[in-house]
Amino acid sequence: MGSLDGRIAIVTGTSRGVGDGIAEELLREGATVVGCSRSPLDELPAAARVPGGRERSAQLVCDQGDYRAIDEFVGKVIDTYGRIDILVNNAGGTVPSPSVDAVPELVQRIQGSPRGTGDYERSVLFHAFAIQMNLVSPLWFAIRVCPEMRRGSGGSIVNISSGAGHPAGSPTLVSYGAAKSGLNHMTRSLAQEWGPDIRVNCLALGPTMTANFHDFVLPADDKDGARYFDKVPLKRAGRTEEVGRACVFLCSGQADYVNGTTIEIDGGMLPGVLYDAGLKTITDLL
Ligand SMILES: NC(=O)c1ccc[n+]([C@@H]2O[C@H](COP(=O)([O-])OP(=O)(O)OC[C@H]3O[C@@H](n4cnc5c(N)ncnc54)[C@H](OP(=O)(O)O)[C@@H]3O)[C@@H](O)[C@H]2O)c1
Numbered sequence: 001m002g003s004l005d006g007r008i009a010i011v012t013g014t015s016r017g018v019g020d021g022i023a024e025e026l027l028r029e030g031a032t033v034v035g036c037s038r039s040p041l042d043e044l045p046a047a048a049r050v051p052g053g054r055e056r057s058a059q060l061v062c063d064q065g066d067y068r069a070i071d072e073f074v075g076k077v078i079d080t081y082g083r084i085d086i087l088v089n090n091a092g093g094t095v096p097s098p099s100v101d102a103v104p105e106l107v108q109r110i111q112g113s114p115r116g117t118g119d120y121e122r123s124v125l126f127h128a129f130a131i132q133m134n135l136v137s138p139l140w141f142a143i144r145v146c147p148e149m150r151r152g153s154g155g156s157i158v159n160i161s162s163g164a165g166h167p168a169g170s171p172t173l174v175s176y177g178a179a180k181s182g183l184n185h186m187t188r189s190l191a192q193e194w195g196p197d198i199r200v201n202c203l204a205l206g207p208t209m210t211a212n213f214h215d216f217v218l219p220a221d222d223k224d225g226a227r228y229f230d231k232v233p234l235k236r237a238g239r240t241e242e243v244g245r246a247c248v249f250l251c252s253g254q255a256d257y258v259n260g261t262t263i264e265i266d267g268g269m270l271p272g273v274l275y276d277a278g279l280k281t282i283t284d285l286l
Pocket of ligand 1: 092
């Protein structure tokens with residue numbers, strides 16, 4: 001018996017990284033998980049690691065930058081499974097940029113934001129993309145899923161945010177931090193609008209170890225992160241399964257009176273302690 005037996009869950013951004021860990025933990029607790037990413041995959045990557053996971057999962061293509069693609073994706077989930085109980089808005093992210101008005105081509109290439117021809121155009125598109133992916137698209141997903149949850153027996157939405165959204169501010173992550181701060185705020189607003197049918201909560205992550213984090217964020221001369229994580233009280237990155245277990249907690253009936261809140265999963269670090277460390281890899285590449 002799992003705590004999510006029989007639930008139907010959508011998790012965005014499940015081809016790798018944090019979303020892969022979330023999908024795995026939801027599957028382990030018995031949920032059926034439909035994941036998505038822009039790249040086509042034969043199956044949900046987490047399914048292979050969970051007994052019976054392949055029978056309870058699917059991986060579809062959906063670019064969350066396109067609201068029509070979200071509409072089509074959610075429609076397919078309803079056609080196949082009949083309802084949606086859980087939405088985890090995980091897809092998102094950015095890369096640090098040395099200053100808000102100077103987005104080097106390198107940063108744009110790594111993040112995959114729309115191509116611009118001049119410095120100004122590159123910068124504005126980079127920031128618009130960060131806000132689209134980390135704030136607008138999660139809202140689009142939530143709005144599309146809300147009536148489906150209400151048609152069933154209600155539901156639980158979890159938004160994946162970041163410590164960059166802390167009110168202390170986030171130099172080097174200006175648009176991303178603003179978007180994640182907006183996501184925290186949106187979480188509370190939606191919780192107020194959509195209760196009692198739907199609970200909406202948020203997880204604000206600190207550094208969380210993924211393949212991309214290891215390859216593109218940890219400096220080449222500090223790949224075990226000993227220096228990078230020195231200012232984090234727990235002296236390490238979070239693990240994707242730890243984020244997944246927090247999602248299970250919020251969706252499983254263990255947290256039925258938790259609503260509209262943002263829980264920090266960051267090893268207890270203080271705002272700003274990783275700004276210089278986080279930027280080093282990018283500036284080294286320039
Ligand atoms: N890792 C960290 O240290 C950390 C810290 C704080 C917050 N977070 C948050 O955690 C979440 C996941 O981050 P991550 O580190 O796991 O990132 P990641 O390794 O880059 O993975 C992102 C996932 O989202 C998918 N994705 C990207 N753009 C998409 C789009 N337009 N439509 C649909 N899917 C899309 C990617 O697949 P495709 O590329 O194939 O589309 C991939 O599966 C993000 O919201 C991020 O802000 C992460």
